[in-house]
Amino acid sequence: MLQYTIRRLLLIIPTMFFVALITFGLTRAAPGSPFDRNENRPLPQATIDRLNRLYGIDRPVTEQFALFLGNALRFDFGSSLVKDRQVTDIIGQGLPVTAQLGVQALILSLAISLPLGVISALKQNSMVDYGSLFFATVGYTIPPFVIAIVLIFIFAVDLRLLPIVGWGDIKHMILPTVVLALGPAAFITRITRASMLEAIRQDYVRTARSKGLREQVVIVSHVMKNAMIPVATIIGPATAGLITGSFIIETLFSVPGIGRLYVLSINQSDYPVIMATTLLYAFFIMVANISVDIVYGILDPRIKLAH
């Protein structure tokens, strides 16, 4: 197990290298430069050239990449081309906000989806089950930005209960967290229900009942223990979904997290910020996937992690 974990963690390094390589290539291949964004007041060509020289953008791409790698290994991502601040500074400010939003949304979505999935499986074809199907269909098919706008309209504009955008106290957090949680919650509800129904039909459940166990014990220690294995494996992708989903949510609600920063930096061709945020996201997703694989091995004794 330890060996497996170490090997998986070491594999992050080459993956990060290729992520960096591809992203670097793409940013440089994309049209436009960081200094031609303001169409109303275009910079004189001489200034652009000076800026390019200052930030090393005039050098060959391979050389730029080598330079980037060398600095990145020392956690130096340079300074933003737009904001004149260190990239690590900017990210250090946005990351806690995004992390808080993500963790809140993950907890909320699990708190909704796991009980809802379990109950709708146990009371199959009941009103609760149909209600959860409706919730899941809505949550999964309507894009979050539509839901966000509907919710903003109801709770912020009409009822004036919550602020429209921004970030600060709890009131600001409610709408972005709910909207972000909805998609994963819908997805996990369906998976939980399906895998509960699958487990509950198994022969070993009949065996457990034939031992005289109480129904609660049968459900918790025999059915759920099996049913949670597939659920645990999708929490990884769901977390990745929360991370990428937060691009839109943060932009919509003007949440000062790295999701909004990421979108902004791409619009502005802010190369250093794009590189650093992409690598950070890649790292998160890989760690999430590794954690899921390890948890999978713990939950299911039939899986051997050594191989």
Next chain:
Amino acid sequence: MPELLEVKDLKTQFFTRDGVVKAVDGVSFQLAAGETLGIVGESGCGKSVTALSLMRLIPQPPGKIVAGSIVFDGQDILKMDDDDVRAIRGNNIAMIFQDPMTSLNPVLTISRQIAEALELHLKMDRAEAKKRTIELLELVNIPSAKKRADDYPHQFSGGMRQRVMIAMALSCNPKLILADEPTTALDVTIQAQILDLLKNLAREFRTAFILITHDLGVVAGMTQRIHVMYGGQIVEKADTGELFANPKMPYTWGLLRSIPRLDEARKAKLLPIEGLPPDLIAPPPGCRFEPRCQYRHEICSQQVPELKHIPNSKPDHEARCFGTQEGGWLVNTDWRHDVGSLEQLEAIKAEIADLPLEAKRAEASGDTPPPPSV
């Protein structure tokens, strides 16, 4: 001796979209403490449903026990509340299921699954239960039981898993074990080992057991009495020896004829029972075996025969057949030599030929069970 189990007129039905399936239709039998009983019949004749009904494990819906009584140790299981039934399950009545590959929980250790019942019914603490579990595993001949107790089911072979199921069934010293096709999923060589183990341990623990099988060969050496089931009813009851020597029901004759024999000429053809088992949504109005019976008379399709004592047989030998009952036309028939009316056999075959294509395809695809074999 007071009876341990007395089942009277048990009726279990399944309410499906196509209609009410009368899976068990008026089954009655008794079992004394320590006695062994075999229930034999084709797939779908209601034998497993009978066993599950005894423990009230019929999935509900769609199933429901609609009538009858199951008196176990002086108490009617069908009138108990759920807590009392749970106190009996695994404790006084234990069950061994058909497929050991799927009947154990894959994510719990072997010892946990056995200890669970010990902790629940015998109020043992974890350490005691673990110790007893290892003793039980040794009892069913699991090599290095102590080491293997913490293994998971996937680390055990099919035969070993069925041993674990037997250990689990014996764990609380039940008065009755229901073994539902315990060896059907196993290799023939392992079958014999498992059956021996079950028989010896039941004798040692003085446990009564009901062995449910489609295989007459399996019950032959295992149980004191045999009940033959057909179409949700018991059609013949006899001592094991008596049933093989002097069967009194054309269905049983058919079962015995379809067993390949070692002492027969190699070219001799097996005689299958022609036709399909009855549709339990709309069973035949008279004798349920009548449509497939080459000895049938007019009366068979008009009246339902009772399960009655048969002349020329042991006192507790009963069969559900107008032909072999007092005054019937089969009283003196020797089933080994007289295969009945050939015209009727042809008529049955012709009826099968006229069946709608669907039914024939079902038959061809093996939906009808293979004939019992030894």
